[in-house]
Amino acid sequence: MLTVMKFGGTSVGSVEALERVANIVVGTEGNKVVVTSAMSGITNFLVACCEDLENQREETIEVFEKKHVCVAKAMLDEKQFAEFMEEFTPRMEAFKALLYDEKAAKSPYYQDNVTSQGERFSSLLLCHKIRSLGYKSVALTSEDCGIIAEGKPLNGNANLRMTETQMGINLMPYINRGYIPVITGFYGVTKDDWIPLTFGRGGSDYAAAVVANALNADMLEIWTDVDGFMSADPRVVPNAVKIDEMSYAEAAELAYFGAKVLHPRTIEPVRKKHIPLKVRNSFKPKEEGTLISRFREYRNELLRSVATKTDLSIISISSPEIAYRPDIVSKILNKISENDDAIYSISTSLSTVAFLIHNNDVKNTLIKLNELDNDDVEKIDVTSDVALICCVGDELMSETGACGDIFGAVKAAGANINMISEGASNVAINFVVSNGDALSVIKILHSKFVEGDS
Missing domain, CATH: 3.30.2130.10 (VC0802-like)
Structure with missing residues (x-):
C-alpha cells in the first residue's frame, strides 16, 4: 500500500500543526510519500517581496529565516536541531543568493523560483519532525525528484510521462529502503534547464496528484483544514452537510466552479489511473473525510x-x-x-x-x-x-x-x-x-x- 499525503499551509503552519501532521504520517499504514505546501502566509509574503524586491530583500531574508528556525528550535531537541541546521543552512544560503542574483532576476521564471522557496523549508521542518519520532525520512525538492513542468511562468503543467520516469529513478529507491520522503509541492522544473515553474496558486494539491500518478499510488490523501466536500458553503448555508463519496466528475465540477476544498486541476492526474482520493481534515484526523473515486454508490438525489x-x-x-x-x-x-x-x-x-x-x-x-x-x-x-x-x-x-x-x-x-x-x-x-x-x-x-x- 502506497499513500501520497499532501498537507496544506495551515496544516504545517505552526509547531503544534507540524507535530500533529507528523503523527498522522507515521500512524498511516504502508509506504508513505508526503507533499507539503509552504507554511501559511509564506507564499503571500514571498509574492510581496517580488513586487518590491529592492526594498524588501533584507527584511524578507530576516523574517523568513527567523520564522523557520524558531519553529525548528521549538519542536526539536538540541541534537535534532543541529542536524536540521546542517540541511537548513545551505538551502538558506541558496535562497539569499537568489534574492541578490541580478542575472536570475531577469529570467521570466524568477518569480516562480522565489515564490516556491517556502515549500523547500516547510518540507525540511516536517522531515526532521518525522525523524525525531524515530522514523527514516528525507526532504526532497522538485528538482531532486524530477517533477517535470512545462508552460508559461506562474502557470505550469506537469509532464506526467516524464515525471513518472524521473520519479522511478530518483524517488522509488528511497521508498524501497523504508524512507518517508517529504517533497515540495507547488512547483516543478523545466525539462531542459531544471528551472522552477509553479503550478499556480494552490498548486500543491495538483503537485500531489502528479506525484501519485507518477508513483502509481494506491491512494492520494489531501489533508486540509476542512472536513471534506460539503453540500454547500457552510458559511452561507448553516445546514450544509459533508459529502461522504463523490465521483471524479462531481468533484472536478465543484472544485472548478467554486468549492474551495480542492485545487481544480487535482482530479485529472489521479483519474487517469483510477487512483482514489480522500479529502481529510488534519485538525480532525479521525474523521474519514470525502472519498473521490471512479465509482460511488448511486443515490436517488436530484442535487448533491x-x-x-x-x-x-x-x-x-x-x-x-x-x-x-x-x-x-x-x-x-x-x-x-x-x-x-x-x-x-x-x-x-x-x-x-x-x-x-x-x-x-x-x-x-x-x-x-x-x-x-x-x-x-x-x-x-x-x-x-x-x-x-x-x-x-x-x-x-x-x-x-x-x-x-x-x-x-x-x-x-x-x-x-x-x-x-x-x-x-x-x-x-x-x-x-x-x-x-x-x-x-x-x-x-x-x-x-x-x-x-x-
Missing part, C-alpha cells in the same frame, strides 16, 4: 451539492456571421487566450457568442478583443458583477424535468438567469445570476433539493 463563483462578467460578442463562419469564434478564443484568462462558461446563438470571465480580467480581455477586425465583430457588451451557480447531482442530464425543477426554485428566489450552460457534463448544470441574487439562490436550492424541504 451547490456552489457559486462570484465577481464574474459576461462578455457578449455579436456578429451576423458567427453561425456561418466558425473561424470568427476561433479568432475570439485565440484573443482571449493570449492573456491566459480563465473562461468559466461559453454560450452561443445564431449571431452571438458569450463568455464568462472574472471581473478583474475584463479590461485586458476587451483590449485584446478590440484588436479583431471590425468586419468580424459588430459589437461587444459587458454584463458585470454576476455569479455562476454550479448544481451537481446524479445524472442530471438524464433526469426528466431536472432543469425545470431547478429553474423553478430560482424563480421562487426572485432571481433572473442571465446565462445557462448545460449538457457538457452529465452531473452538472451551471447558470448565471446577479451577484446580489447568488446567496438566496444557493439557499433555496439547498433547502429544496438537498435538505428535502418542500
